[in-house]
Amino acid sequence: xxxxxxxxxxxxxxxxxxxxxxxxxxxxxxxxxxxxxxxxxxxxxxxxxxxxxxxxxxxxxxxxxxxxxxxxxxxxxxxxxxxxxxxxxxxxxxxxxxxxxxxxxxxxxxxxxxxxxxxxxxxxxxxxxxxxxxx
Amino acid sequence: xxxxxxxxxxxxxxxxxxxxxxxxxxxxxxxxxxxxxxxxxxxxxxxxxxxxxxxxxxxxxxxxxxxxxxxxxxxxxxxxxxxxxxxxxxxxxxxxxxxxxxxxxxxxxxxxxxxxxxxxxxxxxxxxxxxxxxx
DNA sequence: CTTGACCCTATAGCCGCTATAGACAGCACG
DNA sequence: CGTGCTGTCTATAGCGGCTATAGGGTCAAG
Numbered sequence: 001x002x003x004x005x006x007x008x009x010x011x012x013x014x015x016x017x018x019x020x021x022x023x024x025x026x027x028x029x030x031x032x033x034x035x036x037x038x039x040x041x042x043x044x045x046x047x048x049x050x051x052x053x054x055x056x057x058x059x060x061x062x063x064x065x066x067x068x069x070x071x072x073x074x075x076x077x078x079x080x081x082x083x084x085x086x087x088x089x090x091x092x093x094x095x096x097x098x099x100x101x102x103x104x105x106x107x108x109x110x111x112x113x114x115x116x117x118x119x120x121x122x123x124x125x126x127x128x129x130x131x132x133x134x135x
Numbered sequence: 136x137x138x139x140x141x142x143x144x145x146x147x148x149x150x151x152x153x154x155x156x157x158x159x160x161x162x163x164x165x166x167x168x169x170x171x172x173x174x175x176x177x178x179x180x181x182x183x184x185x186x187x188x189x190x191x192x193x194x195x196x197x198x199x200x201x202x203x204x205x206x207x208x209x210x211x212x213x214x215x216x217x218x219x220x221x222x223x224x225x226x227x228x229x230x231x232x233x234x235x236x237x238x239x240x241x242x243x244x245x246x247x248x249x250x251x252x253x254x255x256x257x258x259x260x261x262x263x264x265x266x267x268x269x270x
Numbered sequence: 271c272t273t274g275a276c277c278c279t280a281t282a283g284c285c286g287c288t289a290t291a292g293a294c295a296g297c298a299c300g
Numbered sequence: 301c302g303t304g305c306t307g308t309c310t311a312t313a314g315c316g317g318c319t320a321t322a323g324g325g326t327c328a329a330g
Contacts, residue, residue, distance in 0.1 A: 009276065019277085024318065039326045041277055053269045061248075061267070062241050065317070071267070078259035085263045086252040093245040100238045103231055106197050110228040113196075117221040124213035128220045132196070132206070134188045144307065154308080159287065174295045176308060200286070 006044040014049060015056045022052065030055060030065060030072070063092055141179040149184060150191045157187065165190060165200060165207070198227055 012019045025031045026042075031051060034042045051072070058068045067088055074080055116127040123129065147154045160166045161177075166186060169177045186207070193203045202223055209215055251262040258264065 007277075018319080020320085021318065023278095028317095037326095039277080041326075054267065057267055057269050059317095061245060062238075071264070074258055075261075075264050075268075078257060080258045082252065082256040082258055082261035082263065083254065085258070085261050086249065086254070089245060089249045089252075089263055093242060093249055096238055096242045096245060100235060100242060103197075103235045103238070107228060107231045107235060110196060110224060110231060114221065114224045114228055117217065117224075119218065119221070121217040122213060123209055123215045123217055123220070126210075126217035126220050128217065128224055129206070129210050132189065132192055133210075134192050142308080153288080155289085156287065158309095163286095172295095174308080176295075194286095 004046065006049060008042045008044070011044050011049060011052060015052050017052065017056055025052070025055065025065075028065065030069060061092075062096060063088075067092065141184065143177045143179070146179050146184060146187060150187050152187065152191055160187070160190065160200075163200070165204060196227075197231060198223075202227065 006014075008019050008022055011017070011022055022031065026033055031048065034044050034048055037043045054072070054075075055068055058071060063071065070088060071085065074084055113128055113131040116131055118127060121127075141149075143154050143157055146152070146157055157166065161168055166183065169179050169183055172178045189207070189210075190203055193206060198206065205223060206220065209219055248263055248266040251266055253262060256262075
């Protein structure tokens with residue numbers, strides 16, 4: 001193994017990604033197939049590491065793999081308009097904010113329901129089940 | 136079809152659940168298999184409707200099908216302690232609140248990133264991609 | 271020369287549905 | 301009676317984003 005080349009486990013450690021996940025990303029074409037060593041091991045270079053780092057960062061930001069695919073493609077074409085990137089980001093942010101609002105409404109309702117528990121009772125007079133049951 | 140009996144489509148309309156989903160719930164044992172009509176159509180009674188309504192309500196509250204299974208089982212046993220129900224609800228609420236916190240952190244980061252867009256530029260000087268790319 | 275850590279492929283499973291295909295039931299209209 | 305139409309039936313595969321399992325091969329250290 002030449003200087004600077006990384007095995008899949010090295011890549012996994014560097015990016016805190018599981019080995020199987022890296023292979024999965026390759027299978028779905030999110031990462032290019034790397035060259036293979038004599039023993040048929042995947043052998044990565046620094047660029048591959050950078051690409052995976054970018055993917056991981058995007059995943060941490062909650063982007064879908066499909067979005068990441070687009071972002072990667074955009075990032076390779078210097079001439080494309082930056083507004084495409086902005087659009088993807090803005091749409092994702094909006095989706096996250098919608099999800100937060102939904103979950104907050106949910107949390108309030110659950111709090112309301114949970115607060116009804118008198119404690120120590122049996123199912124027959126459970127006010128939580130009562131609250132859940134549609135009337 | 137006797138008075139008061141419902142076909143799967145009726146159940147679907149009443150509960151705003153898709154027909155395929157009802158069949159799916161039956162397959163995984165969340166709903167009991169109903170009797171069949173002469174033409175092999177599923178035939179539901181009012182109790183089945185109530186049960187599905189309960190399931191739907193729980194889904195709307197974000198409970199997993201596994202949780203719903205437990206809640207259904209608990210609700211059938213009058214003697215069981217209500218605290219079991221409270222536990223499931225409280226754990227779910229805690230999970231929802233964790234998720235909200237995670238998403239809020241995410242939203243803040245995305246806002247920070249999106250605000251860097253100067254508009255009108257090209258990928259080569261895209262400050263969003265810059266912000267996403269790990270250094 | 272064996273042990274153990276790592277790597278390989280291929281396949282199936284997770285959740286909660288959704289989609290597709292191909293066939294049968296039941297009713298209205300001509 | 302036939303023809304359409306809508307609704308229902310079964311069975312199977314697919315979605316996203318992994319994760320788990322089985323059954324091997326590779327390689328460096330002791």
